[in-house]
Amino acid sequence: ERERLTRLRHTPAVTLDAQAIELLANIEQPGDAAAALRAGAVGVGLFRSEFLFMGRGGRLPDEDEQYLAYREAVQCMEGLPVTIRTVDVGADKPLDKGYKDRSLNPALGLRAIRWSLSDPAMFRTQLRAMLRAAAHGPVRLLFPMLAHVSEIRQTLAQVDLARAELDARGAVYGPVQLGAMIEVPAAALIVQQFLRYFDFLSLGTNDLIQYTLAIDRADEAVAHLYEPLHPAVLRLVADVIAEGARQGKSVSVCGEMAGDVGMTRLLLGLGLRSFSMQPAQILAVKQEVLRVDARKLADWALQVLASDDPAAMLAQ
Ligand code: PEP
């Protein structure tokens, strides 16, 4: 069994009908990249950079400290792409345990890109560190919680400014692809506009479910209503995947849904070709990929979308 799993690690993730599926890893610290490689990930689909910022008594990592952390992950991945998400603190990820979030409702408050854009100097410190890390291997920048086109424009302006600051200093940096998290229903509904600005998209289904269903993902009292298979959630996920495919741009899922083997067939049927998950989930998802015919799943996926009880259809 051990040997079989080792072999599986080096087996490309290809469906029976020869569709190549990209299986990427989610990491929280640069040191996790080694586990991603060991699990057979073909890149990092989500580096949650906020873990470098949390639990430090509010003292944020400076540019060099961040650069070294991002570079470590990039070098560890040996030429495979590393998708680094800009800091996503707030809501379920407070900067510090003792930190008092003054938002009335932290999930709807100044979190993620909103927090970054509220302090442009801090934001550009992170962007410069990421751009410098990109001199050591392929890096993709990912922005969390975007909902407004005005936020997209502000974000991209800050990236330009960060590059200009590096130029002025004569610092070395590399090219990057730019991507948006689709994790607010508003973003999913205007995905065409998002695709005008970004090279790739990543569906943050954890938050997309929370905001679509108005269920706080951290509130146990309503946990039974947190339903990844709600038809409204599936509709948004399906539409984003389809629009990305139409425009020839990569769409990934990096929420928990991507690592759930019970969801693999449905996501493949909806046209998803890139999944990012905890390293420990990769082999199981790959096993599922290897035994399906993605073409045959497409019609069935449409039926699941139209069903008022998708969970029952998946259980069959
Ligand atoms: C998500 O929302 O699905 C996601 C991947 O981001 P996080 O879980 O870090 O909010």
Ligand code: MG
């Ligand atoms: Mg999220």
